[in-house]
Amino acid sequence: MDHTKNQQTALHTMALAALGVVFGDIGTSPLYTMKEVFAVGHHPLLLTQDNVYGILSLITWALLLIVSFKYVAFIMRADNRGEGGIMALLSLASRYAGGEPDQRKRIMMLGIIGACMFYADGMITPAISVLSAVEGLEVAAPQLDSWIVPITLFVLFLLFWAQSKGTAVVGAFFGPIMLTWFAVLGILGVININHHPEILKALSPSYAFMFFYTQPKIAFIALGAVVLAVTGAEALYADMGHFGRKPIRLAWFLFVLPALICNYFGQGALILAEPESIQNPFYHLAPDWALFPLILLATLATVIASQAVITGAFSVSRQALQLGFIPRMHVAHTSEKTEGQVYMPRVNWGLMVAVMGLVLIFGSSGDLAAAYGIAVTGDMVITTLLAAVVFHHLWGWSKLKTACLITLFLVIDLSFFAANILKIPDGGWVPLLIGLIIFTLMRTWKTGRRLLYSILKSESMELIPFIQAIGAHPPARVNGAGVFMTPNPDGVPHALLHNLKHNKVLHETMVILTVRFEDYPYTSREERVAVEVLPYGFYRVTLRYGYMDEPDLPRDLVLTEALGLTMDAMDTSFFVGKESLIASDKPGMAFWRKKIFIGLFRTAETITNQFKLPPNRVVELGSQVKI
Structure with a gap:
């Protein structure tokens, strides 16, 4: 009984923490969605009862079909050993390809494009969310209008500065605030619904169908703004x-979804009663005395909206790093209890610069809304395509069952995506440009690493003949163990050849170590290490990590004792190659991309830091490589 009670308490605690991190983005959409739908100059949508009912019906069923049905009911089941996100879905889908390089390449390309769109969304979300909250000053105190951008920049700086404190700390702090926020959303909505209860008729999908039937062109254009209601999925x-499937589902259905629908319908009732409130319907829901407290609460909520995307960016970046799509960089673990909670300084500060740049360039949430949506909807389309592979090939669904569900998802996703394409001239080009830059960098890094590996492999000697030659003409051996790291377990590491050439000695125990990153999140203790005994004191060791594991070679090499390889930590030296790259006219990659790759290569985190090697026991042996 106590165990069940403890489980329920833990579930509710995690649901509250999830409320503080996961739902910030979608939870602050009421700040700007209705305003943008009817914004003057964007499209000729008249403020009539039929149009308001049609828009509310579209928003309601977008929330139900995209978030509740697609993501919560189906996509969240496609977890990779508990982990979610576009990279986890990519890993699942790529398993189907197996040994088919072309098929695997197509799936990888889709996943990379999806990740790039996610990053673009992650840059726009904090900018538009915080701006839209601070713009409440236009309603409460118009004389403070010139302070909106400076206040927004200050709030954003505080948000990104706080990231190093960790998701758990931030989530625990934000949870109660978001609980208050959603309660206020619901209360403000219900109060205004009471003034016009007939508005609840718009819960019926018939109003959305009628809206499209009577005004197909205008309704299609309006989708470009309606999609703002579902950003955050x-x-x-x-x-x-970070939190698990159950707490997120509990928070969504019990609290978030009802609060959102109540608030949107409250705004609909308000603008029908007071058409002039369309300039900022959210803030006009509240009485004058509550405006400043509401602006403060909204600002805190939009900070949390940004937190959801930033946390997601850390997760996606870590997965991309381990899968070899971005250079090595420092990953700090911010929780002793939850392994998935991480902080990546370079990602954090890079996002901050990009977000602040967007605030300065666009200056208002209305202008930013034109840039918002295309990245989100593009990501949704790619998620659906990858999910189709997972549903059919990994879950074993029939082609008919998969086709029916995926067709439904694609009709919805492509409709929203097509509507957002119309925004490209007005700012929609921004996320596309951001995505293109990130895509180029990720593809360049992946291709460059593959090119460097093939060059090093072609120049290396085969390991077994080398060991046989050592046995025939043994050099001097010294006490202790030498661990030589290499990505190619069948070749002689360059560092080993350099050490033998210059020092003319070998260690008593010679370990050829290869680290592999798998396409699933975590490896068990049993599958972490493999040892192959070779002649003349040589060992071939493979360490395997999932893309969410924390690599720690000294810790994990202790596991070799059970497999017959014992090393004294104080008498073990690690030898790593340190390549100095030179761009050349060799085939394999364009010269300008080689220059970019070399620049990325120089900024990568050192192997010593990535694998937690003791610095006083690491020997780096350099060589020049022309690529």
């Missing part, structure tokens, strides 16, 4: 590894 999926 991708962050919800990406953050699944």
Whole structure:
């Protein structure tokens, strides 16, 4: 009985923490969605009862079909050992390809594009969310209008500065605030619904169908703004590894969804009663005395909205790093209890610069809304395509069952995506440009690493003949163990050849170590290490990590004792190659991409830091490589 009670308490605690991190993005959409739908100059949508009912019906069923049905009911089941997000889905889908390089390449390309769209969304979300909250000053105190951008920049700086404190700390602090926020959303909505209860008729999908039937062109254009109501679904999926599926589902159905629908319908009732409130319907829901407290609460909520995307960006970046799509960089673990909670300084500060740049360039949430949506909807389309592979090939669904569900998802996703394409001239080009830059960098890094590996492999000697030659003409051996790291377990590491050439000695125990990163989140203790005994004191060791594991070679090499290889930590030296790259006219990659790759290579975190090697026991042996 106590155990069940404790489980329920833990579930509710995690649901509250998830409320503070996962739902910030979608939870602050009421700040700007209705305003943008009817914004003057964006499209000729008249403020009539039929149009308001049609828009509310579209928003309601977008929330139900995209978030509740697609993501919460289905996509969140496609977890990779508990982890979610576009990279986890990519790993699952790529398993189907097996040994088919072309098929695997197509799936990988889709996943990379999806990740790039996620990053673009992660840059726009904090900018538009915080701006829209601070713009409440236009309603409460118009004379403070010139302070909106400076206050927004200050709030954003505080948000990114706080990231190093960790998701658990931030989530625990934000949970009660978001609980208050959603309660206020619901209360403000219900109060205004009471003034016009007939508005609840718009819960019926018939109003959405009628809206499209009577005004197909205008309704299609309006989808570009309606999609603002569902932004945050991708962050919800990406953050699944932080909190788990059940707490997120509980928080969504019990609290978030009802509060959102109540608030949107409250805004609809208000603008029908007071058409002039359309300038900022959210803030006009509240009485004058509550405006400043509401602006403060909204600002805190939008900070949390940004938190959802930033946390998701950390998760996606870590997965991309381990899968070899971005250079090595420092990953700090911010929780002793939850392994998936991480902080990546370079990602954090890079996002901050990009977000602040967007605030300065666009200056208002209305202008930013034109740039918002295309990245989100593009990501949704890619998620659906990858999910189709998972449903059919990994879950064993029939082609008919898969086709029916995926067709439904694609009709919805492509409709929203097509509507957002119309925004490209007005700012929609921004996320596309951001995505293209990130895509180029990720593809360049992946291709460059593959090119460097093939060059080093072609220049290396085969390991077994080398060991046989050592046995025939043995050099001097010294006490202790020498661990030589290499990505190619069948070749002689360059560091070993350099050491033998210059020092003319070998260690008593010679370990050829290869680290592999698998396409699933975590490896068990049993599958972490493999040892192959070779002649003349040589050992071939493979360490395997999942893309969410924390690599720690000294810790994990202790596991070799059970497999017959014992090393004294104080008498073990680690030898790593340190390549100095030179761009050349060799085939394999364009010269300008080689220059970019070399620049990325120089900024990568050192192997010593990545694998937690003791610095006083690491020997780096350099060589020049022309690529």
